[in-house]
Amino acid sequence: MSSPAAGESSEVVNNPTTPNSSISSSSNEGEEGEDGGEEEEEQDEEKNTNNRLKAKKTKGQKRQREPRFAFMTKSEVDHLDDGYRWRKYGQKAVKNSPYPRSYYRCTSAGCGVKKRVERSSDDTSIVVTTYEGQHTHPSPITPRSGGSLLSGGGIGHLFADPAFRDHHQSVLPLHHHYNQQHHHQQQQQQLQNAYMYNSAPSLNITTTTTTSATSAASFLRDNGLLQDMVTCQMMGKVVEPKEEEEEQRF
DNA sequence: CGCGTTTGACCAGCGC
DNA sequence: GCGCTGGTCAAACGCG
Numbered sequence: 001m002s003s004p005a006a007g008e009s010s011e012v013v014n015n016p017t018t019p020n021s022s023i024s025s026s027s028n029e030g031e032e033g034e035d036g037g038e039e040e041e042e043q044d045e046e047k048n049t050n051n052r053l054k055a056k057k058t059k060g061q062k063r064q065r066e067p068r069f070a071f072m073t074k075s076e077v078d079h080l081d082d083g084y085r086w087r088k089y090g091q092k093a094v095k096n097s098p099y100p101r102s103y104y105r106c107t108s109a110g111c112g113v114k115k116r117v118e119r120s121s122d123d124t125s126i127v128v129t130t131y132e133g134q135h136t137h138p139s140p141i142t143p144r145s146g147g148s149l150l151s152g153g154g155i156g157h158l159f160a161d162p163a164f165r166d167h168h169q170s171v172l173p174l175h176h177h178y179n180q181q182h183h184h185q186q187q188q189q190q191l192q193n194a195y196m197y198n199s200a201p202s203l204n205i206t207t208t209t210t211t212s213a214t215s216a217a218s219f220l221r222d223n224g225l226l227q228d229m230v231t232c233q234m235m236g237k238v239v240e241p242k243e244e245e246e247e248q249r250f
Numbered sequence: 251c252g253c254g255t256t257t258g259a260c261c262a263g264c265g266c
Numbered sequence: 267g268c269g270c271t272g273g274t275c276a277a278a279c280g281c282g
Contacts, residue, residue: 088255090274103273107254116273 070130072120084108084135086115097121108137 086104094101101118113133120126 085254087253089276091256092272092274095271101272 070116070128073127073129074123074125084113094118099124106135108135111136 085107087107088102089105090103091100092103097118098121099119101116104115104117106113106115111133113131113135115132116128116130118128120128
């Protein structure tokens with residue numbers, strides 16, 4: 001911390017020079033008709049007395065996936081202070097990247113929002129943050145002036161917070177809602193390509209179509225991820241609208 | 251003392 | 267069927 005962060009200009013980080021950043025995604029199976037994916041966590045209270053490793057995932061069915069939203073931030077600190085309290089519950093070394101991936105979970109009771117933070121292997125100055133789920137509570141931290149937002153829980157204020165932007169030169173959404181089958185690079189590439197059409201590496205984020213931004217904004221808002229300032233051109237990279245429709249089941 | 255981080259182990263899904 | 271990788275748990279540890 002205490003990073004000067006003064007020398008860098010607010011350039012955009014839309015350049016996916018790292019095809020293997022494992023930031024790809026894909027629509028998940030719209031199976032679970034779960035509507036309140038919250039109580040699923042405590043469905044098995046029985047803590048297997050035998051195995052220390054209880055079933056993290058219900059063996060019968062796969063763990064439902066909540067909508068995810070990933071974005072890149074150009075920052076020196078990997079853990080962004082978005083106003084919520086996060087508890088780190090794991091760290092894993094990912095392939096194709098010398099940097100480990102950290103797993104965070106919202107400490108608020110009843111809030112199962114998770115966050116994944118990893119540093120781009122290509123651009124060490126870029127941090128990829130993936131939010132999963134949406135907060136069911138307001139931010140524990142009182143937003144600063146100019147904000148007045150934040151009430152349903154989301155990363156909206158995060159973007160709007162001048163202080164945040166000060167620390168993170170640029171923020172751009174990558175995608176949302178991915179699937180688990182992104183293990184292979186090939187697949188990742190394919191997926192990335194799918195998104196790339198929307199944001200060519202050479203394209204400047206600011207040149208992104210407004211439609212995309214709007215769509216992303218809608219999605220985020222629907223999911224409570226974004227409360228305000230969604231129309232900012234920061235929304236550079238978004239997924240195809242078709243996928244969006246899939247997620248707009250909320 | 252409470253809360254958050256670290257770290258090793260385990261499990262499930264997926265590809266080969 | 268086997269191996270790899272990602273994701274999560276939980277005990278231990280550290281700090282305020």
